Amino acid sequence: MASALPGRDSGRRLRVGLDIGGTKVDAVVLGDDDEIIGRVRRPSAYGDDGVISDVVGSVDQLMREIGRSAADVASVGVGIPGLVDTDNGRVLHAVNLGVESLDLSARTEGALGAPVIVENDVKAATRGAAALSGIAEDGSMAYLNLGTGVAAGIIIGGEIWRGSGGIAGEVGHIAVDPRGRVCGCGQRGCIETFCGGGALARAWARPGEYPVLDILDAADHGDDDALMLRAGLFHGAAAAVRVLVLSADVATVVLGGGLASLGDRLLDGIRAALRADAANSPFLRSLHLDERIELLPTGSPAAALGAALVGAIPRKKENAVHG
Ligand SMILES: [Zn+2]
Incomplete structure (x- = not known):
């Protein structure tokens, strides 16, 4: 045809x-x-x-x-x-x-x-985020989609990196906590169970149209469950950023997806988690991960x-x- x-x-x-x-x-x-x-x-x-x-x-x-x-x-x-x-x-x-x-x-x-x-x-x-963020045509970047689920796309030398079977970038299902919540994929403690909108809504289990926003608001008011989930959200996303940089050495990680509408509350939280996680590691600190992340503008x-x-x-x- x-x-x-x-x-x-x-x-x-x-x-x-x-x-x-x-x-x-x-x-x-x-x-x-x-x-x-x-x-x-x-x-x-x-x-x-x-x-x-x-x-x-x-x-x-x-x-x-x-x-x-x-x-x-x-x-x-x-x-x-x-x-x-x-x-x-x-x-x-x-x-x-x-x-x-x-x-x-x-x-x-x-x-x-x-x-x-x-x-x-x-x-x-990922390709659109690279264009919107002004990444050089032969540059390297990752796009971390924090939506209902969590997945990333990786561009190396201007090309989408697919891997041998198209799985490259599926960072949401990297298990980071053997005692964590069970993920839809069958593993326990996947990154997605910490920073996926669907998993957060299930863990929060309270009524409301925007559960992740409710979690951040309740955490600001000292709610114990919300404080735990918010910390997990920021540290889970930080883990995804670390995986992307340490495995593919991308210069920039652009954050998008539904959770990106949380704006600076999300970006600042992930940056703080990256800095805290790097506090005892001169190696991680030397990578300046907190400076490598940026947010896709809402609605772009x-x-x-x-x-x-x-x-x-x-x-x-x-x-x-x-x-
Ligand atoms: Zn999983």
């Missing part, structure tokens, strides 16, 4: 990026200088057909928004949770979206008339932007066919 698509010199200029999450789709379109010239958000649908209609419908909606047509679209990048076979445009085990196995590229390229590149959502967000479309940038890179199979 890829060979029937227009070439990259066809005059089509617009690069579209979609971030498909469990509740919403964030879609952006980029102009010539990677600047965002249009953005729409819509609730996400469920199941194979829902995801396909999200992709096609979001592109239509974006084009209406900026007064252009699908014929102007050069590429579409899609960031989506779950395991992604990027070379074949296939999504596997996107449980929150009700997708078990979906050939997303093959089933949307015909309707859109443009190549559709699919990428794991955290890896797409890192994942959609990153998906648009990923979408503009020809997939390996296409290279093999044409080059």
Whole structure:
């Protein structure tokens, strides 16, 4: 199907990026200088057909928004949770979206008339975070997503580091406390059990729409449970930062995900934990970990932007066919 698509010199200029999450789709379109010239958000649908209609419908909606047509679209990048076979445009085990196995590229390229590149959502967000943070094109950085779960993406020399099977960056499931709470993965005391929004909400177990915010507020008022959970949150995230720097020597760790909306309360807390954990270690102190972390601005479309940038890179199979 890829060979029937227009070439990259066809005059089509617009690069579209979609971030498909469990509740919403964030879609952006980029102009010539990677600047965002249009953005729409819509609730996400469920199941194979829902995801396909999200992709096609979001592109239509974006084009209406900026007064252009699908014929102007050069590429579409899609960031989506779950395991992604990027070379074949296939999504596997996107449980929150009700997708078990979906050939997303093959089933949307015909309707859109443009190549559709699919990428794991955290890896797409990593590329977007690198662009938003002004990381050099050949630089190294990690993006630590503190959301319902915890995962990171790593860029080395300007490229996403995937490892042998795509597991690189799954720092949420590094166990750091053998006596800790049981994690959804079956281990005990994973980093995610300390600083994942889902695990914190379960451990807090009190009513409220924003449990992590409630934990920080209650900790400020001296609540014992909240003080314990807050310390775990900051030290858990600090452990993830240490793992990323000590294993990949990234220069910067950008923090994003739902918990990033806590802003400086989160950033300052993690910085303090990094300093405290390094107090007795000249080695750790020499790494200046607290100075290497920064926060992605709230509401910035890192994942959609990153998906648009990923979408503009020809997939390996296409290279093999044409080059
Ligand atoms: Zn785990």
